[in-house]
Amino acid sequence: MKPLLGTLYLLGMLVPRGLGYDRSLVQHKNQVVDKTRSLWKNLETYSYNKYHPMEEIYLWMSQISEKHAEVVTQHLLGMTFEKRPMYYLKISQPSDNPKKIIWMDCGIHAREWIAPAFCQWFVKEILQNYKDNPRINRFLRNLDFYVLPVLNIDGYIYSWTTDRLWRKSRSSHNNGTCFGSDLNRNFNVSWCSIGASKNCQDLTFCGTEPVSEPETKAVSSFVESKKEDILCFLTIHSYGQLILTPYGYTKNKPSNHEELIQVGQKAANALKAKHGTNYRVGSSADILYPTSGSSRDWARDIGIPYSYTFELRDNGTEGFLLHETQIQPTCEEAMEAVLSILDDVYAKYWLSNTATKVTSTTVLLNLLWLFTSLL
Amino acid sequence: MQPRGQPPFAPQPGPARPYAAPWALLLLQLLLTLRGAAVPLQDPAVPLQGPRGTDSPAAPSWAMLQQAARVALHFFNFHSGSPSELQVLANVQTGGWQVDPQRGYHINLVFSTESYHLQDGKPRLGKCFARVFFQNQKPRPAITMTCTGLSEKNRTLQEDHLLYEQLKQMKDALTVGGIPDDYGYIDPSVRPIWDLAILGSSYVMWERTTQFSYYYPLQLSRVKQWKTSDHAIDFDYTVLLHEFPTQEIIPCHIHLIWYPGKPLKVKYRCEEIQTPVEASSGTEEGSAVAATEFSNF
Numbered sequence: 001m002k003p004l005l006g007t008l009y010l011l012g013m014l015v016p017r018g019l020g021y022d023r024s025l026v027q028h029k030n031q032v033v034d035k036t037r038s039l040w041k042n043l044e045t046y047s048y049n050k051y052h053p054m055e056e057i058y059l060w061m062s063q064i065s066e067k068h069a070e071v072v073t074q075h076l077l078g079m080t081f082e083k084r085p086m087y088y089l090k091i092s093q094p095s096d097n098p099k100k101i102i103w104m105d106c107g108i109h110a111r112e113w114i115a116p117a118f119c120q121w122f123v124k125e126i127l128q129n130y131k132d133n134p135r136i137n138r139f140l141r142n143l144d145f146y147v148l149p150v151l152n153i154d155g156y157i158y159s160w161t162t163d164r165l166w167r168k169s170r171s172s173h174n175n176g177t178c179f180g181s182d183l184n185r186n187f188n189v190s191w192c193s194i195g196a197s198k199n200c201q202d203l204t205f206c207g208t209e210p211v212s213e214p215e216t217k218a219v220s221s222f223v224e225s226k227k228e229d230i231l232c233f234l235t236i237h238s239y240g241q242l243i244l245t246p247y248g249y250t251k252n253k254p255s256n257h258e259e260l261i262q263v264g265q266k267a268a269n270a271l272k273a274k275h276g277t278n279y280r281v282g283s284s285a286d287i288l289y290p291t292s293g294s295s296r297d298w299a300r301d302i303g304i305p306y307s308y309t310f311e312l313r314d315n316g317t318e319g320f321l322l323h324e325t326q327i328q329p330t331c332e333e334a335m336e337a338v339l340s341i342l343d344d345v346y347a348k349y350w351l352s353n354t355a356t357k358v359t360s361t362t363v364l365l366n367l368l369w370l371f372t373s374l375l
Numbered sequence: 376m377q378p379r380g381q382p383p384f385a386p387q388p389g390p391a392r393p394y395a396a397p398w399a400l401l402l403l404q405l406l407l408t409l410r411g412a413a414v415p416l417q418d419p420a421v422p423l424q425g426p427r428g429t430d431s432p433a434a435p436s437w438a439m440l441q442q443a444a445r446v447a448l449h450f451f452n453f454h455s456g457s458p459s460e461l462q463v464l465a466n467v468q469t470g471g472w473q474v475d476p477q478r479g480y481h482i483n484l485v486f487s488t489e490s491y492h493l494q495d496g497k498p499r500l501g502k503c504f505a506r507v508f509f510q511n512q513k514p515r516p517a518i519t520m521t522c523t524g525l526s527e528k529n530r531t532l533q534e535d536h537l538l539y540e541q542l543k544q545m546k547d548a549l550t551v552g553g554i555p556d557d558y559g560y561i562d563p564s565v566r567p568i569w570d571l572a573i574l575g576s577s578y579v580m581w582e583r584t585t586q587f588s589y590y591y592p593l594q595l596s597r598v599k600q601w602k603t604s605d606h607a608i609d610f611d612y613t614v615l616l617h618e619f620p621t622q623e624i625i626p627c628h629i630h631l632i633w634y635p636g637k638p639l640k641v642k643y644r645c646e647e648i649q650t651p652v653e654a655s656s657g658t659e660e661g662s663a664v665a666a667t668e669f670s671n672f
Contacts, residue, residue: 203624
């Protein structure tokens, strides 16, 4: 299976469709990348404090699912425009009880390198701690984590080989004169109504129709098929230091808006406690700018209750070109925020039932003790 | 830039754990059962409110205040003419506005700042009082402001002179490109060039900002000309600006002349987004046109 996948992947890398970039430049850049960043063969020496090119992330995914085979499996979500496989990792502790799902995707926008770095960090943290850390351990009793470390793989690769500030996918339009859709304007929710462009040259190009892009289609179909079980949809971006709630396409609020803000604010407080960083919480239309066709809004509207966009560090000083020394603190604090949200989700769906049971039982026992002592 | 920490919050207390006498225990548990055993959640953040203007509707949004603070700082940085004294936004503290539907938005605000450069390992904290007028749909808001808590003038001038001497030593600045690099790294030896590039960009960003669009400088992509003498640094370069909300990357070609203590002279031309049908020629059009402004020339 793996050699086949490897071959498919290699084919995908070596036979891009009519991209029109300078191949010699690409090759030169690839060589530079190889010289400075390869030589990593072993999961033990994988650095979570560095940005990794896609080929390393693919390798990391297969190695980590092999090493932690008891809880991690790697799955194919779909194929990108340039025919690369989109893999997600499922972290699930085997058990008899039915599980609910936490979905996290990173790197829907190619240049936001800190986002895939966070997805990898998150997986690493869960796997390093699920046995010994009671907080994480209990999550895995009732929750499965589905993590898509890089959603826009073609774009991500392009940002490594050709244009560091590329944002969109790499789909071809207008007879190969125009490339890429903004995948976060392509979801089927108030598609292209506001904050998006019908012009394929623009960076907020919404695509030729809702879910026109294979990457959007892969995510939509899958999430839709599991929507009854997905409690939490987290999509990770940079930059801006924001925790955004629905919606971007309207100033109207979803039915659970108050709760989303409360949970979000608690997460921002937990984040700030780590390194003092301020993250602002609010609906996208209120604190950022209007957008339509975003994955977060779509997820909320198909019924997933907790749907958030994270905009990670920083605040504009370095922007997308966030220095590698910032990876660790950014990921550590964001981890606190995500864990805080999971605490609240967990408490809402599992703790109140259990707590009531525990409380009632204890009350009963005490009453019994009381009566027996009075006799 | 190294991230700077602040004292962490005190940890939030969890739900009370009863361990008193059985009577009290029983009572407490009865109470809890009656109340329901929900986990207490944090109160939602109070949205930022400011003093109301005389004709205004609700208070200005946080986003609007951020907008005003950002552009006020670009204006401040440009006018200070000092690469050593660049300021970045910390927090907006209060803000209010007066809305004139015909003309635009007057926003007055107070915000805290941090120095871009660390002093003794920490950023210097400052405070600014600003009045920003966004004329409807037009760029280049009118700004009046004062800031406190800055380094005193002599120290700034000294730092600038030090920087000047460093810059004069740079012979191979023309080969410089991609600062920061793809991984966000800025070699300390070329840091002064980046600071000067930001200073020039501040002028451009102030001029281009409207009530809706704003900018951050992402990268110095190319140095076209670098001339140093005892009288000035003559610097011609391209900086990539990140434009919100379009998300576009705008290359701006900036030519500046700088000497410590003297007002900065800036000339620039930004490449505009072209429509797909016409061939892209990289010339600007529309209202956000190249400004030709040499102050005090």
